[in-house]
Amino acid sequence: MSNQEQTFIAVKPDGVQRGLVGNIISRFENRGFKLVAMKLTQPGQAHLEKHYEDLNTKPFFAGLIKYMNSGPVCAMVWEGKDAVKTGRTILGATNPLASAPGTIRGDFALDMGRNVCHGSDSVENAKKEIALWFKPEELTQWNHHSAAWVFE
Numbered sequence: 001m002s003n004q005e006q007t008f009i010a011v012k013p014d015g016v017q018r019g020l021v022g023n024i025i026s027r028f029e030n031r032g033f034k035l036v037a038m039k040l041t042q043p044g045q046a047h048l049e050k051h052y053e054d055l056n057t058k059p060f061f062a063g064l065i066k067y068m069n070s071g072p073v074c075a076m077v078w079e080g081k082d083a084v085k086t087g088r089t090i091l092g093a094t095n096p097l098a099s100a101p102g103t104i105r106g107d108f109a110l111d112m113g114r115n116v117c118h119g120s121d122s123v124e125n126a127k128k129e130i131a132l133w134f135k136p137e138e139l140t141q142w143n144h145h146s147a148a149w150v151f152e
């Protein structure tokens with residue numbers, strides 16, 4: 001398991017509107033993950049359709065794209081041990097009603113179509129999503145000063 005695994009995490013437009021960006025960033029910082037890239041962006045419909053292309057036959061697809069395109073998204077790359085799976089655990093289940101308290105969705109959401117955040121579901125998809133949302137030069141390279149206190 002790599003300490004340098006990266007995942008793509010986004011605060012969706014409802015999370016930005018509701019002022020949850022700072023809280024969500026804090027959860028990843030507090031856990032020991034390193035922020036590699038971040039931007040507030042409105043990438044537009046074509047980009048969002050590409051991001052969710054695996055879901056384009058689902059009945060909720062059009063509504064999902066409209067929701068994602070309704071305001072800015074805070075796009076981030078976080079790095080650390082088991083970042084993809086642990087990132088999903090921090091987010092909670094897709095349906096907020098099934099999300100445990102203490103997760104982002106379990107603390108802040110009720111509806112599947114307003115579930116506040118996105119996280120990559122596999123290392124392979126994380127690589128694709130990071131490449132879709134960030135140019136290579138936007139991905140920083142730095143050593144976290146706490147690394148030795150986070151990793152054995």
Ligand code: CDP
Pocket residue numbers: 055060064093094112113114115117118119121
């Ligand atoms: O975001 P996550 O990976 O947990 O779930 P997904 O299955 O990849 O679905 C992507 C997003 O579509 C969800 O986060 C929801 O915002 C939305 N969705 C929905 O509105 N209705 C569903 N039945 C399933 C997903």
Ligand code: MG
Pocket residue numbers: 119121
């Ligand atoms: Mg997904």
